[in-house]
Amino acid sequence: MIIDLHMHSTASDGVYKPEALVDFVVRQMGVDVMALTDHDTVAGVAAAAKAAAGLGVRFIPGIEISSLWGSTCIHIVGLGVDIENAELLETTTSQCAKRDRRAIEIGRRLETLGYPGMFEAALKKTHTEMNISRLHFAKSLVEIGAVKNVQEAFDKYLSSGRPAYVAASWSSVAQTVELIHRVGGVAVLAHPGRYKFRNDWELDSLVEGFVEAGGEGIEVISGSQSPKFTPKCLAWAHRYHLLASTGSDFHSCDGIRPLPGTQGQLTPEMPPSILTLLA
Numbered sequence: 118m119i120i121d122l123h124m125h126s127t128a129s130d131g132v133y134k135p136e137a138l139v140d141f142v143v144r145q146m147g148v149d150v151m152a153l154t155d156h157d158t159v160a161g162v163a164a165a166a167k168a169a170a171g172l173g174v175r176f177i178p179g180i181e182i183s184s185l186w187g188s189t190c191i192h193i194v195g196l197g198v199d200i201e202n203a204e205l206l207e208t209t210t211s212q213c214a215k216r217d218r219r220a221i222e223i224g225r226r227l228e229t230l231g232y233p234g235m236f237e238a239a240l241k242k243t244h245t246e247m248n249i250s251r252l253h254f255a256k257s258l259v260e261i262g263a264v265k266n267v268q269e270a271f272d273k274y275l276s277s278g279r280p281a282y283v284a285a286s287w288s289s290v291a292q293t294v295e296l297i298h299r300v301g302g303v304a305v306l307a308h309p310g311r312y313k314f315r316n317d318w319e320l321d322s323l324v325e326g327f328v329e330a331g332g333e334g335i336e337v338i339s340g341s342q343s344p345k346f347t348p349k350c351l352a353w354a355h356r357y358h359l360l361a362s363t364g365s366d367f368h369s370c371d372g373i374r375p376l377p378g379t380q381g382q383l384t385p386e387m388p389p390s391i392l393t394l395l396a
């Protein structure tokens with residue numbers, strides 16, 4: 118059984134429309150259980166669920182919510198959320214408004230750095246609703262030849278500490294976990310291997326804080342973190358009784374991330390799967 122519980126569509130910064138993503142993931146990649154987890158929105162979920170019906174795949178509605186641990190942006194995946202819940206929809210609207218305000222400021226910073234028109238260029242890359250991502254800026258910077266590739270765009274301008282990085286006032290990790298619970302979902306700490314802290318203990322303390330807030334799962338395998346990180350994630354899962362999740366963090370076939378379902382699978386020796394909580 119191939120499981121992939123973390124993927125993006127055009128509802129955020131992925132390049133496949135929700136229906137096309139499902140088709141690709143199921144028919145070409147042979148995934149058996151999939152979740153759509155767009156950044157701060159569930160706008161693509163209904164269309165994806167409809168496309169999944171009849172294809173023999175188990176489809177799980179999801180979201181990846183930008184949150185704050187201190188001043189560090191942390192991604193929390195919510196699985197099994199009720200996409201019609203009013204509080205969830207209010208939250209996604211407010212998160213996307215924060216993205217919009219942040220993007221205007223990123224555009225201003227890039228203009229100061231000698232690249233005008235980047236807000237408009239990034240905006241053109243968005244699709245179904247106002248959900249603008251740093252990835253849209255990175256691709257726009259590549260297109261005008263300001264950088265060689267997306268990675269360089271992040272390294273030079275868009276990553277934390279770089280000149281076009283703009284902090285956003287996301288809710289705290291604990292608030293996000295509580296919201297996910299109120300809207301019927303389970304909370305999974307996304308790609309722990311990607312967070313940059315000055316000291317190792319700060320990452321341990323994030324995991325502990327996530328558990329204290331009631332978080333249930335952790336991505337022990339993620340297409341956006343090094344496989345070398347898996348043992349550490351498994352150790353946390355054992356220690357804190359977190360359930361295991363795996364996801365490609367697929368956005369497009371650009372080769373930056375593994376294709377859906379190819380990121381590595383959970384094995385019987387690992388802690389139980391987060392799917393045990395999703396009826």
Ligand code: AMP
Binds near residue numbers: 183250267
């Ligand atoms: P945002 O959610 O707008 O803050 O943008 C974060 C998104 O940018 C991530 O979900 C990835 O899609 C992308 N991203 C972040 N860092 C990198 C990186 N170093 N290389 C490529 N893509 C990245």
Ligand code: MN
Binds near residue numbers: 156
């Ligand atoms: Mn993304």
Ligand code: MN
Binds near residue numbers: 181192307308
């Ligand atoms: Mn993420």
Ligand code: MN
Binds near residue numbers: 124125
């Ligand atoms: Mn993601």
